Amino acid sequence: MIHTEGLTKTFTRGKETVEAVKGVDVDVAEGELVAFLGPNGAGKSTTLRMLTGLLAPTAGSARVAGVDVVTRPAHVRQRIGYIGQGNGAGHSYRVLDELVTQGRFYGIPTAEALRRATDLIASMQLDGLEKRTVSTLSGGQRRRLDVAMGLMNHPPLLFLDEPTTGMDPQSRANLWEHILRMRAEFGMTIVLTTHYLEEADRMAERVVVIDHGSIIADARPEVLRLEHAADVITLRFAPDDVGTARSALGADLRFAPAIAQSGDDALLLTLDRGAEALPDILYRLDAAGVRPASATIAEATLDDVFLNLTGRSLREEGAAA
């Protein structure tokens, strides 16, 4: 569905040159749900804008939905849906009219456009606002209308640039439910950008991590966590038991390299698949006659992945969780 080679965008303003996207090679197969994750300014939107034919690349090539975006950008736009960061709806139109017009623009007969618009109004929680002019909507309502507009033509390939930014959790959950339903119904391929770590982790089947214009990792979220981060199990003991516990676990080759002491009453074990390892750990301790006062698992997150790959935290860079 998408194939790029060396996709590059350099912005030049006066003497300043910004290498926004530096030679991105990415393939997306039909039906995939892929999230581009990265901090502000990483180059996510610029990549999406090139893939949607809105921005000409400085170098490199991209085929999207069978069309060369460099030579035929207008053709690409006919085959995709794109929900950008800005508001797409006109200010003075009414919500329902705006959606139906969008459908008509794509050649959908009026009755069908009306049916789809009504369906989207319900699932985007815009009920009761059908006759309101767009300029009177709140920011969150406008965002949901933008998304509804992007879904009117049931595109086989849908690009969403930070679709849920600024939405409350309820609207975010509804939006995802709708997107996943449409995906199942129409076999849509979906590419989105986000800096919500949990969203990328939970919803995307594949996460492409972008930093400073380059792809630094590309895999299923669980694979990224296994390869680039670890779970941490914290075991607390009565201080007298820590030495025994450490020896007991240290005798097991699986756990020995993972153990570190924290304070005088806790052991930290840094390892993969912590939840699966915990029963064996407790069994070992029990066999040595030691019983922890508590055991907690901090599971690896995509933020840990980003931290391990870049030395920086995505959360610290103003990207909300």
Ligand SMILES: Nc1ncnc2c1ncn2[C@@H]1O[C@H](COP(=O)(O)OP(=O)(O)OP(=O)(O)O)[C@@H](O)[C@H]1O
């Ligand atoms: N039209 C432009 N002119 C000059 N620089 C630009 C332009 N558009 C983007 N940039 C720069 O390119 C870099 C990448 O920006 P881009 O918007 O692609 O990042 P992003 O990962 O989408 O960030 P965000 O999450 O904040 O949207 C940034 O340094 C940005 O300032």
